[in-house]
Amino acid sequence: MKSTKQKNNQWVIGLVIAVALGGVVLSIVSTDRFGEKGNGLGPEYQYDLSELRKTDPAMILYKEASPRINTGHSWGRAIAVGPEDQIYTLGGQQLHVFDSTGKRLPLTIERDKELTAVTVLKDGSIYLGVTDHIEIFDASGQLKSQWESIGSGAEITSIVVTPDIVFAADFGSRSVIRYDASGQKLDSFGDFNLPSNYFDLAYTSDGQLLAANTGEHRIETYDLKGNLMSWWGEFSNQEPDKFCGCCNPISFALLPGQSGIVTCEKGLTRVKVYDKEGRFVGFVAGAESFDQRDGLTATPEYCYNRMGLDVAVDSQGRVLVLEPVMAEIRVYQRINTDNSSRSQGI
Amino acid sequence: MTEFASVLQRVALIASDIQRFPPPDFESDYTMPLPATPAPRAPWLGGVDVIVLFAALSVGVYLVHKKRSRLSVFLLMVFSLIYFGFYRLGCVCAIGSIQNVSLAIANPSYAIPLTVVAFFLLPLVFTLFFGRVFCAGVCPLGAMQDLMLIKPISIPVWLQQALGLLAYLYLGAAVLFAAMGSAFIICEYDPFVAFFRLNGNPNIIILGVSLLIIGLFVGRPYCRFLCPYGVILHHFSRLSHWRVTITPQDCHQCQICEEACPFGAILPPTGEQNGQHWAPDKKRLIPALILTPILIAFCGWVFSMAGSSFSKMDYTVHLAERIVLEDTGQADGTTDASKAFRDSGQPGETLIQDAQNIMDRYVMAGWILGAFFGLVLSGKMIRLCLPDRRDDYEADRGDCLACARCFSYCPQELKRRRISRTAPVTAGSEAAVES
Amino acid sequence: MPNQDNALDRRDLIKKGLHGLALLVTGGVSGFLAERSQANSYHWQIDPSKCIACGNCATYCVLEESAVKCVNTYAMCGYCNLCTAFFEPAPKSLNTGAENQLCPTGAILRTFIEEPYYEYKIDESLCIACGKCVKGCKEFGNGSLYLQVRHDRCVNCNQCAIAVACPTQALTRVHRDQPYLLKGMDNKA
Numbered sequence: 001m002k003s004t005k006q007k008n009n010q011w012v013i014g015l016v017i018a019v020a021l022g023g024v025v026l027s028i029v030s031t032d033r034f035g036e037k038g039n040g041l042g043p044e045y046q047y048d049l050s051e052l053r054k055t056d057p058a059m060i061l062y063k064e065a066s067p068r069i070n071t072g073h074s075w076g077r078a079i080a081v082g083p084e085d086q087i088y089t090l091g092g093q094q095l096h097v098f099d100s101t102g103k104r105l106p107l108t109i110e111r112d113k114e115l116t117a118v119t120v121l122k123d124g125s126i127y128l129g130v131t132d133h134i135e136i137f138d139a140s141g142q143l144k145s146q147w148e149s150i151g152s153g154a155e156i157t158s159i160v161v162t163p164d165i166v167f168a169a170d171f172g173s174r175s176v177i178r179y180d181a182s183g184q185k186l187d188s189f190g191d192f193n194l195p196s197n198y199f200d201l202a203y204t205s206d207g208q209l210l211a212a213n214t215g216e217h218r219i220e221t222y223d224l225k226g227n228l229m230s231w232w233g234e235f236s237n238q239e240p241d242k243f244c245g246c247c248n249p250i251s252f253a254l255l256p257g258q259s260g261i262v263t264c265e266k267g268l269t270r271v272k273v274y275d276k277e278g279r280f281v282g283f284v285a286g287a288e289s290f291d292q293r294d295g296l297t298a299t300p301e302y303c304y305n306r307m308g309l310d311v312a313v314d315s316q317g318r319v320l321v322l323e324p325v326m327a328e329i330r331v332y333q334r335i336n337t338d339n340s341s342r343s344q345g346i
Numbered sequence: 347m348t349e350f351a352s353v354l355q356r357v358a359l360i361a362s363d364i365q366r367f368p369p370p371d372f373e374s375d376y377t378m379p380l381p382a383t384p385a386p387r388a389p390w391l392g393g394v395d396v397i398v399l400f401a402a403l404s405v406g407v408y409l410v411h412k413k414r415s416r417l418s419v420f421l422l423m424v425f426s427l428i429y430f431g432f433y434r435l436g437c438v439c440a441i442g443s444i445q446n447v448s449l450a451i452a453n454p455s456y457a458i459p460l461t462v463v464a465f466f467l468l469p470l471v472f473t474l475f476f477g478r479v480f481c482a483g484v485c486p487l488g489a490m491q492d493l494m495l496i497k498p499i500s501i502p503v504w505l506q507q508a509l510g511l512l513a514y515l516y517l518g519a520a521v522l523f524a525a526m527g528s529a530f531i532i533c534e535y536d537p538f539v540a541f542f543r544l545n546g547n548p549n550i551i552i553l554g555v556s557l558l559i560i561g562l563f564v565g566r567p568y569c570r571f572l573c574p575y576g577v578i579l580h581h582f583s584r585l586s587h588w589r590v591t592i593t594p595q596d597c598h599q600c601q602i603c604e605e606a607c608p609f610g611a612i613l614p615p616t617g618e619q620n621g622q623h624w625a626p627d628k629k630r631l632i633p634a635l636i637l638t639p640i641l642i643a644f645c646g647w648v649f650s651m652a653g654s655s656f657s658k659m660d661y662t663v664h665l666a667e668r669i670v671l672e673d674t675g676q677a678d679g680t681t682d683a684s685k686a687f688r689d690s691g692q693p694g695e696t697l698i699q700d701a702q703n704i705m706d707r708y709v710m711a712g713w714i715l716g717a718f719f720g721l722v723l724s725g726k727m728i729r730l731c732l733p734d735r736r737d738d739y740e741a742d743r744g745d746c747l748a749c750a751r752c753f754s755y756c757p758q759e760l761k762r763r764r765i766s767r768t769a770p771v772t773a774g775s776e777a778a779v780e781s
Numbered sequence: 782m783p784n785q786d787n788a789l790d791r792r793d794l795i796k797k798g799l800h801g802l803a804l805l806v807t808g809g810v811s812g813f814l815a816e817r818s819q820a821n822s823y824h825w826q827i828d829p830s831k832c833i834a835c836g837n838c839a840t841y842c843v844l845e846e847s848a849v850k851c852v853n854t855y856a857m858c859g860y861c862n863l864c865t866a867f868f869e870p871a872p873k874s875l876n877t878g879a880e881n882q883l884c885p886t887g888a889i890l891r892t893f894i895e896e897p898y899y900e901y902k903i904d905e906s907l908c909i910a911c912g913k914c915v916k917g918c919k920e921f922g923n924g925s926l927y928l929q930v931r932h933d934r935c936v937n938c939n940q941c942a943i944a945v946a947c948p949t950q951a952l953t954r955v956h957r958d959q960p961y962l963l964k965g966m967d968n969k970a
Contacts, residue, residue, distance in 0.1 A: 013499060013563050023556030027549040028535065034664055035946025036681045039836030039911065044885040046836075047916040049870055153368045172368045193897045195859025196923050197368075215861060215897060235863055238871045245921035246861035267865065267921030369856055374895045379902075381852045383961045384933035386824045435936045442939045447810070450817045457819040462939075467811050474803055533940035545845040547942065585800040661950055682835045683948035689833075 052237055052244070052268055055286025059240065061273065062284040062319060065333035069102035071322070078310045079322035079329065082120040085314040090115040091327055095128065100314060102329070107141045117169070119159040127166070129156030134168060134183070147183040158201040160209060165224055167209060169199040176201065176211060178226065189226030198250035198266070198308055204276075205258055212263075214247035219261065219278065232278030237268070241280030244268045250308040256317050264309040264321070271311060271321055271332070284319050284332050392461040395434060399465060399484065402426055403472045406479040409750070410590060414763070416750040422483035423492060431486035436539040440465045440480065441487065441575040442532050444517070445524035452525035469575075473582040477590045481569060481579060482748035490538045491558065491566040492749065498608035499563045506610050507726065509571040514722045517574035518715045519656075526704075526711060528660035532574060565608035569747065580744040590741055590748045593759035597738030604739060606755035611745035615736045631731040634724065641727075642720035649716025653709035657701075660708075666701030669694055823954040825941040829927040829964045831951035834912030834919070838928055841946040842910075848935035849910035849928050849943065851888070851903045857925035857965045860898035865921035866914035867891055867901055883917050884908075905931065925964065932960050 039045070073091020080088045085100035095109040095118060109115075109128070117129025124139025132154040136145040150156070150170055158169040165186070166179040174194050178186040192199065193215030202210045208229065209222040218233035233249075236242035243249055245267030252263045260275045262284060271284035310322045319332040369378060402422065409418040430439065438446075443466035450458035469480035481488050501509075516532075523529040533539075537554040540546025560567045569576050592603050592612070604612045657663045668684045671677035673694070680688070687697065741752070753759050827838075827849065838849035863875070867889050872881040877891060888907035892900045903926075910928055918926040930952075944952035955962065 010499075013497070017560050017563060020556040020559040023552050024560075027552040027556065031535075031547070031549045033529075033534070033659070033945060034661070034681075034683065035837045035841055035948065036683070038682065039838075039840050041836055041839060041911055042885075045839070045911040045913055047870075047883075047913045047920075049920060052870055155368070174370065193862070194370075195861040215859075215863075217863075235875075246859060246863050246865050247922070369858070370860060370898055372895060372898065376894045376900075378855045381854055381929075381961075381963055383963070384931060386822070386932035386935070386937065386957055386960050389820065389822060389957060392822060437936060438939050446939065447814060450814060454817065456817075457821070458814055458817055459822045460818050460820050461822065463811070463814045463818050466814075467807065470807055474800065474807065529945070530940035533938065534942075534945060539843070539938075543843050543936070546843050547841070582803055585796060585803050587800060681948065682833065682837070686833045686835075686949045 049268065053287035053291075055240065055270070055283055055288060059282045060284075060286060061282035061334055062271075062332040063335050064285075064330055065318065066102065066331045068323075068326075069098060069329040069331070071096055071098075071327045071329060072104070073327040076310070076322045076324035076327040077114075077116065077306065078118050079312045079320055080118045080120050081312045081314045081320065083122045083124055085316070086120075087312070087314075087320060087329065088118050088120055088126065089322060089329065090118050090128075091324075095126070098329075102331075109137060109141055111135070117156050117159045119161055121161055127159045127161055129159055129168065131155060132172075134159060134166070134179075145183060147179070148185070150177060150185075155197055157197065157199040160201045160203040162203060162207075162224065167201055167203075169201045169211065171197045171199045174199075176209075176222075176226065187226070189222075193247075195247045196250075197306065198247065200249075200251045202252060202254050202261075204254065210252070210254075210261075212249050212252055214250060217243040217248060219249070219252065219263075219274075232274075240272070240283070251310045253311045253313045253319075255313055256315060259317075262311050262313060262319050264311050266308040269307075269309065271309065271319065285321065285330070290323070392459070395430075396461055396464040396468070398429060399468055402429075402484045403468060403479060406483040406748075407472065407476045410479050410482060410748045411476060411588060414750065414753050414759070416754055419483050419748075419750040423489040426484045427486050427489035427493070429486075430484070431490065431538075431542045436486060436536065436542040437533075438462050438465055439487070440469045440485065441573060442530065442536070444574055444578075445520055445530045445532055448521045448524040449527065453527060470578065470582055473579045473586060475587045476748075477586045477588070477743070477746060478579050478583045478748050481576065482750065485569075486542070487536075487538050487573070488566060488569050488747070490541065491561045491568060494558050494561045495565050495608055496562050498565050500610055501564065503610070506570070511722065511726070512571050513573055513577045515719060516572055517577045518718050520574050522656070522711050522715050523659055526660065526707065528657075528704075531659070537568060565610075566747065570609060570745070583746070584744040586743065589743055590746050592739060592741060592752050593756045593762065595756075595758040595762050598758055599739060600757060601739070602755045602757065603752040606752040607741070608751065609745060609747055609749070611742045611747065612752060613734070613736060613740055613742050615738055616734055627731050627733065631728065634727045634731050637727070638721075638724035641724045642717045645720030645723065646713040646716035649719065650709050650712035653712030654705050656712060656715075657705040657708035660701075660704050662697065663701045663704050663708075666694075666698045669697060822937075822957045824930070824932060824937055824957060824960050825935060825944060825952050826930050826955040826960060826962050827928050828951050828953055828962050829929075831949045832912075832915075832928055833949055833951075834915035834928060835948055836911045836913075837946045837948065838910040838912070838943050841943045843938060843942050844934065844936065846934070847910045847943075848930055848932075850905045850908045850931050850934075851910065851912070851914060851926055852929045852963070853901055853903060854925045854927075854964045855900070857923050858901065859923050859925070860894065860900060861922060862897050862899060864891070864899065864901055864918075866918035866926050870917070884914055885911065889914060901926075927964055929961055929963070 071089045071091060073089065073094065073096065076089060076091050078090040082088060086105065087098040087100070089096050093111050093114055095115055097105040097107045099105055111130050113131040115128055116131055119127045126137040128135045128137065132151065133149040134147040134156065135143060138144055154170050154172040156168050157171045160167040164181060166181065168177045168179065170177055171194060173188065174192045175188040175190045177188040180186055190211065192213050195215050198214055200212045204210060207224065209224065211220050211222060213220050217235040218231045220231040221229045223229055234242045237244045244265055248265040248267070249263035250266050252261050254261055258276050260273050260281060262271060262273055264271050268287045269290040270287045273281040273284060275281055306324060308324065312320045314320060317334065321330045321332065323330060406422055409415060409422060430436065438461065443462045446458050446462045447466050449456050469484070472479055520532045523531050535550065535553065537550065537557045540551045540554055557568055599615060604614060658667065665683050665687060668677065668681060669687065672680065672684055839847050842848055867883060868875065868881055869883050874881060879887060886907045886909055888904045890902045890904055892902065894900050912928055915926050915928060918924055941952055
């Protein structure tokens with residue numbers, strides 16, 4: 001009796017050890033060493049913008065009209081258009097110039113601080129924001145004038161030149177600085193809500209100054225003395241006709257003949273058109289068209305850099321978008337549905 | 347795609363000098379806080395750990411060699427389990443320190459912390475003089491298993507010998523992966539650390555529970571068949587200056603102690619007929635010696651063949667493999683790693699080239715690991731040809747974990763201690779014992 | 782028999798020799814290690830420039846409550862009213878109701894400073910290091926939120942379990958005198 005009991009015990013022990021050995025092998029073999037099964041957290045812990053990044057195709061009014069232009073910068077910062085539709089781009093400490101077809105022109109300007117804003121006048125003279133001060137060059141690239149620094153911490157993000165007054169948007173002080181034509185600082189105005197270093201200005205042909213108050217999601221209209229006249233714009237991430245995120249639009253440009261405003265946003269990286277009263281017209285490019293870039297920028301390798309698009313419009317109404325990560329210019333042209341249907345009809 | 351390639355380098359340049367996000371000028375008296383940065387554990391506490399280790403080892407030596415009391419060793423073991431296990435959460439330990447040492451030797455840019463050096467060396471030095479006292483009462487992993495041992499069964503010698511080879515493999519692999527900078531597998535697959543932390547990867551918990559279940563019947567399975575540090579201690583212990591004895595008295599060959607050892611470390615006397623064959627068994631030794639280089643070369647070749655499989659433990663190789671699988675349509679979707687890699691814009695060719703280089707190094711390392719294992723095998727073989735001579739029951743110097751269990755089983759030892767305990771030590775009483 | 786004694790003597794001698802050799806080797810190794818060693822200990826830290834906020838930190842840490850938490854470099858923070866790390870991407874309404882908050886555990890504390898600025902602070906006792914807010918801040922904002930190993934919680938495993946499971950190998954060994962890799966700051970301080 002006793003010996004059979006012992007034998008049974010041995011069997012039980014053997015079985016238990018065998019099962020445990022199986023456990024050892026299984027647990028080692030099935031270990032997810034590299035964490036590829038993911039974090040195992042529920043859906044409430046996942047962050048997903050893919051729905052918000054979808055655009056209704058019917059709202060897209062523009063298409064890319066020509067190959068993208070490589071600016072040659074390591075990082076694109078700002079774009080402007082000259083009197084003959086030349087394209088001026090800033091990246092790092094350099095300014096590059098292209099003709100309207102995208103051919104690089106010989107002119108290059110290099111300074112020892114980051115170039116942060118550019119405006120080109122009808123006579124071809126170039127107003128450059130050199131981080132904390134303005135420099136003026138003639139069309140051939142000769143330095144004509146260097147204005148005083150606003151101070152450390154200043155970052156000139158946009159320049160508007162009117163016959164009498166020059167306006168500089170200073171992100172550092174969150175205000176617009178007024179200069180006379182000779183570069184004497186007159187005063188500054190505005191108490192803008194700018195969470196990140198984007199602050200764009202434009203000058204309308206009827207003599208008003210537009211400024212993007214990004215934290216309020218507004219385009220604001222000022223008179224030349226700096227009095228707020230009117231504003232438009234609202235926040236929404238879901239509604240495409242409004243501005244998304246913490247602070248948008250980050251840049252904007254005027255269409256020829258006061259026919260509207262082109263705006264760029266970050267977060268949901270997209271380019272849209274509004275009419276001059278601020279009514280939404282449609283998309284130049286939806287967030288999907290910057291997919292690859294969004295993937296790229298999703299690595300915080302880019303955390304300290306300006307990821308935002310800049311935009312300019314040439315005399316033919318082409319929308320030139322500077323994509324900073326790839327440092328290339330995308331040229332968008334309006335899809336003229338009326339024309340195409342007519343030509344098909346004939 | 348070519349522009350993509352340089353994006354990262356460009357970014358690295360820019361990121362360093364553009365760090366300005368001038369914060370708003372607050373009008374109220376708000377002052378901007380700095381992110382809190384609580385400091386790591388004070389360095390002197392690492393010194394305390396080393397002192398505790400030294401003290402525990404010294405106490406262990408006293409308990410095993412002088413006091414010769416299982417209960418005291420048991421209490422020391424419990425203390426170590428609490429201090430190094432549950433209080434220090436199992437890190438850093440002497441077993442894991444093998445990897446830091448390997449990495450420090452292979453990679454000059456890795457400066458090994460002094461605490462880790464102490465944890466690696468102290469048990470070795472103690473073992474060289476006093477046997478595996480560390481295993482007996484200081485190692486928390488050993489303690490964990492020792493506490494679980496309730497119904498020890500004995501395993502056949504051949505199986506014990508064969509399983510013992512696993513530990514050599516584990517040691518070789520651990521050194522290899524650490525030196526290559528790919529992984530610290532001893533830590534990753536540490537079966538008991540999850541118990542110390544009362545949390546951990548489910549797989550590792552299953553591993554630990556399984557080993558503990560085996561440990562209910564098979565004494566200290568990790569220590570005997572897996573522990574890489576145990577391999578080193580085994581050999582150091584064989585050379586130890588003072589050996590752990592079952593009793594300092596004469597052995598009466600009653601066999602009781604052999605039953606007492608749950609680790610199969612007590613060996614019977616070799617007997618007279620072996621004594622006559624004291625010289626090595628030449629018929630077996632010569633072929634064994636001839637076989638040695640062949641075995642080394644063969645194992646080297648086998649392991650070098652497996653080198654590319656080993657290399658899959660390396661992050662870069664693993665990622666490159668995933669990228670290739672995705673590119674050739676053999677894997678669906680992306681992993682976090684492959685997506686992040688693609689998003690970063692780095693060229694796949696560079697990654698694959700890097701991975702190839704690492705794999706080549708692993709093939710080389712496979713030769714070394716294989717040769718090492720071949721050497722271990724032939725060493726075992728040669729030892730089988732060199733008969734031991736034991737007149738008495740003895741604890742195997744290498745295998746003995748100095749747990750002190752056998753002491754109280756030995757009638758001679760009991761006799762010795764009863765006398766020394768009860769009777770005052772006088773010349774008369776000693777003389778009485780002598781007679 | 783004298784033959785056997787000789788053999789035993791020889792064995793003893795060999796053993797003594799090996800003992801001495803082992804001592805020498807140990808000494809040599811200690812000398813070598815002493816040269817390569819340092820009193821400074823290593824600690825694990827996340828390099829924010831490599832982190833993709835995948836959320837593995839939340840579940841792969843050996844501690845039940847991960848030693849990784851979100852931190853805010855206030856100097857980079859926009860103090861936004863519409864913080865995209867605080868509010869859901871598609872909030873039902875813009876108030877601080879739990880249903881509008883991005884953080885599933887409600888670990889972000891929003892404090893009004895002055896018009897139009899709000900301070901955002903992480904309640905570390907609630908944060909589980911899922912990285913959701915890190916993404917929210919990065920996608921739209923300045924990226925001032927990011928994940929760091931908190932050394933008052935980290936047990937400093939010899940091999941960090943998160944480091945193994947990190948898809949971008951963002952966890953690196955740092956020295957004790959520079960135990961954090963803070964964004965936008967001179968970490969050598």
